[in-house]
Amino acid sequence: MTLRLGTRGSALAMAQSNTVAEAVRQRTGRPVELVEIVTPGDRSSAPIQRLGVGVFVSALRDALLANEIDFAVHSYKDLPTAPAKGLVVAAVPQREDPRDALVARAGMTLNELPEGARIGTGALRRIAQLNALGRRLRPEPVRGNVDSRLRKLAEGQFDAIVLARAGMARLGRAAEATEVLDPLLMLPAPAQGALAVECREDDVELRKLLSALDDEDTRAAITAERALLAELEAGCSAPIAALAEVAEGDEGPEIYLRGAVFSPDGGFALRLSRTGTLADAAEVGRALARDLREEGADNALGVQHDPHP
Ligand SMILES: NCc1[nH]cc(CCC(=O)O)c1CC(=O)O
Numbered sequence: 277m278t279l280r281l282g283t284r285g286s287a288l289a290m291a292q293s294n295t296v297a298e299a300v301r302q303r304t305g306r307p308v309e310l311v312e313i314v315t316p317g318d319r320s321s322a323p324i325q326r327l328g329v330g331v332f333v334s335a336l337r338d339a340l341l342a343n344e345i346d347f348a349v350h351s352y353k354d355l356p357t358a359p360a361k362g363l364v365v366a367a368v369p370q371r372e373d374p375r376d377a378l379v380a381r382a383g384m385t386l387n388e389l390p391e392g393a394r395i396g397t398g399a400l401r402r403i404a405q406l407n408a409l410g411r412r413l414r415p416e417p418v419r420g421n422v423d424s425r426l427r428k429l430a431e432g433q434f435d436a437i438v439l440a441r442a443g444m445a446r447l448g449r450a451a452e453a454t455e456v457l458d459p460l461l462m463l464p465a466p467a468q469g470a471l472a473v474e475c476r477e478d479d480v481e482l483r484k485l486l487s488a489l490d491d492e493d494t495r496a497a498i499t500a501e502r503a504l505l506a507e508l509e510a511g512c513s514a515p516i517a518a519l520a521e522v523a524e525g526d527e528g529p530e531i532y533l534r535g536a537v538f539s540p541d542g543g544f545a546l547r548l549s550r551t552g553t554l555a556d557a558a559e560v561g562r563a564l565a566r567d568l569r570e571e572g573a574d575n576a577l578g579v580q581h582d583p584h585p
Contacts, residue, residue, distance in 0.1 A: 278307045279482070282336050282345030285312045286421050289349075291446040292471055296349045296369065296489065303488040311345050337363060340474065346482060347475040351443075352467035352498055357506035360474070366486035367473040368495040372442035374469035374519055376402065376462045377453035379429055379444075380436035385455040389413060389436060396425060396434035400540050404515040405462050406438070407542025422447055438462070442469035463517035463536045463547070466501035470494055493522040493529070496554040500533045503561025508537070508568065508577060515540055515576060518561075522554065531557055535564045537573040544576050 279300065283293035290310075297308040315335035336348040337360055347366070378386055386409075389395075395406055396418035403415040416434065418425055422443045429437050438457070444450045473489060475482050497520035504518045515538040520531050531554055536547040548567050552560035565573075 278309050279347065280311050280345045281308050282311050282313045282339045282348045284315055284318060284332060284336070286318065287447055288351075288422055288443055292351070293349045295446070296471065296473055299369065299489050300486070304485045306485065311339075313339050313345070337474075340476060343476075346479065347473060347486065350472045350474060352470040352472040352502075353440075353465045355467070355472055357502055362477050363474050364477045364483065365472045366475045366483045367489040368491060368498055369471050369473065369489045370491040371494040371497065372445055372469040373450075373456070374464050375441050375459060376438050376457045376464055376468075377441040377444060377450070378436055378438055378455040378457055379426065379452055380454045381429065381432075383454050384436065386411075386436075386457065386461065393435040394433075396428060396437040397439070399438075399465070400515040401465055401517050401538070402438045402462065404538030404540050404542050404545070405517070405536075407540070408538060408545045409461070409542070422449070426452065440464070440468050459519050459534065463534060464519055466505045466516070466518040467498045468519075470498050492554070496520070496531055496557040497522060499557040500531055500552075500561040500564075503558040504533070504535050504565045504568075505561075507562045507565030508573060518564075520557070520560075525551070529554055531560055533560050533564055535561075535568055537568050537576045539576040544572075546571055546573060546576070 281293055281297050283289050293310055300308050313335050315332050332354055333350060339345045340348055341362055391412045393413050395413050395415050397403060397415055398417045398419055406413050406415050425437050425439060441450060441456055473486050500520040501518040505516060508516055517536045520533040522529055522531055530551050532551050534549045538545050546568060548564060550560050550564040
């Protein structure tokens with residue numbers, strides 16, 4: 277029987293869904309059809325921070341629970357940390373490049389941008405890290421999909437924009453980045469570059485099929501990054517960054533987790549790290565969150581800032 281994959285109609289969502297659909301066809305031999313779901317987030321042009329964290333997600337989840345579709349693909353970093361009742365992340369495919377990218381006019385790198393350069397980005401995490409550089413760059417809000425952000429740059433609305441390299445890559449536009457930002461300067465959002473393949477918890481047969489797409493290292497990395505985020509009780513737009521990498525340690529594979537918390541003006545920046553085994557990924561994330569808290573993370577997270585005053 278044909279599997280129904282629910283997807284938003286945006287170019288990025290379609291690219292992600294088509295990639296997963298193809299992988300499911302190849303690995304299971306089952307036909308997959310795409311079913312387009314329109315979410316309130318697609319109809320509105322209000323700032324994401326105002327629409328709320330789950331705006332792109334809940335319409336897909338409703339369709340899953342109503343049995344209108346069989347599975348859905350999300351950008352993992354857009355998923356709230358709270359688990360969805362009746363649903364399960366059945367697969368976490370191998371992650372794309374998790375780093376942020378700079379696209380600047382005249383091929384400039386971050387270091388070459390002049391004082392006062394206007395940088396289009398709405399994410400508090402990116403605004404804070406740009407401000408923390410102390411270069412007097414000027415972050416300015418920008419919304420819209422990857423294509424429209426690149427168009428606004430080309431039209432001269434900004435000197436540069438910062439966006440996830442993974443999103444550019446999925447649209448075949450990664451070559452337009454003028455610099456891939458080192459996580460030392462710009463630590464990405466928890467789960468950036470990863471996908472969550474979600475289905476109904478009780479759909480045992482499909483869960484088994486989808487598990488063929490699961491990548492163990494990616495799942496461990498995302499588990500650590502999101503445990504950190506959940507422990508700090510922050511949403512996807514909070515100025516919190518995390519990146520876990522898996523590498524061979526002395527006694528087998530190990531997880532290397534970096535986490536950071538910023539005040540939006542960049543005046544407070546706290547970066548810490550921890551390591552552990554893959555099996556302990558969630559505990560590594562929670563422990564690093566506690567470390568961040570002990571070192572004053574709440575100073576940055578306690579106050580609610582309006583990103584677009
Ligand atoms: N914030 C929206 C969003 N959600 C997922 C991606 C890109 C793909 C990914 O990170 O997986 C983007 C665009 C961006 O941050 O530039």
